[in-house]
Amino acid sequence: MxxxxxxxxxxxAASLINDLTENEYRVTKLASTGGFLKAGNTTLLxxxxxxxxxxxxxxxxxxxxxxxxxxxxLTVSMPGDAYIPYPLEVKVGGATIFILDVEKHxxx
Numbered sequence: 001m002x003x004x005x006x007x008x009x010x011x012x013a014a015s016l017i018n019d020l021t022e023n024e025y026r027v028t029k030l031a032s033t034g035g036f037l038k039a040g041n042t043t044l045l046x047x048x049x050x051x052x053x054x055x056x057x058x059x060x061x062x063x064x065x066x067x068x069x070x071x072x073x074l075t076v077s078m079p080g081d082a083y084i085p086y087p088l089e090v091k092v093g094g095a096t097i098f099i100l101d102v103e104k105h106x107x108x
Contacts, residue, residue: 001047001048001049001102001105002050002101003099003100004045004046004047004048004053004100005044005100006097007041007042007043007096007097008042008044009042009064009094010041010042012042012064012095013029016059016063017029019059019063020044020046020059023059025056025059027045028044029044030042030045031043047102047105053099060095061095064094064095065094
């Protein structure tokens with residue numbers, strides 16, 4: 001058995017969870033926050049047998065698309081200086097996926 005840990009954008013999470021559950025994969029949803037943009041994202045825990053990994057990865061890929069956004073990072077050069085917003089184009093979306101071996105699975 002494997003544990004797939006998928007970190008996705010909040011706006012992709014609902015459709016992804018729906019597709020996974022429609023295909024009879026069980027999903028645990030955890031709220032999380034990204035470090036760079038400090039934006040909300042969702043961490044999904046999906047336990048699957050090894051032969052279903054590619055199917056789950058395809059569902060994730062179909063639902064989590066990369067897109068460009070413009071955001072403002074605040075820059076300060078010296079203490080006491082004014083905050084100056086600086087527009088920055090960044091890519092968001094997609095998914096970060098970890099696949100881990102599960103030594104033991106217990107369902108009570």
